[in-house]
Amino acid sequence: LxxxxxxxxxxxxxxxxxxxxxxxxxxxxxxxxxRKEKMQTNQIVKDDELFERLRALRRKLAQEQGVPPFVVFSDETLREMSGKVPLT
Incomplete structure (x- = not known):
């Protein structure tokens, strides 16, 4: 603007x-x-195993902190992390 x-x-x-x-x-x-409208794309989780491991870690961290899991990280954030795995 x-x-x-x-x-x-x-x-x-x-x-x-x-x-x-x-x-x-x-x-x-x-x-x-x-203005351009934001195009909605379907997100594909490349590594379901990694996503599930991240969810388990999020659950553990949430329990330790006494908060709901979504407060630690949202599912969208976990999907993004699992889709951006470093190659080295």
């Missing part, structure tokens, strides 16, 4: 964000903004 000049930042010791004229036109409906 800053790069497209819809929002600007004031100068000074404590800069503040504010809506620029271009942004004001959008807010007032005088100008339309086109």
């Amino acid at each position: 800053i790069a497209d000049e819809y929002i600007k930042m004031s100068d000074g010791t404590y800069p503040v964000l504010f809506v620029a004229n271009k942004g004001r036109n959008v807010l007032l409906g005088r100008e339309a903004v086109m």
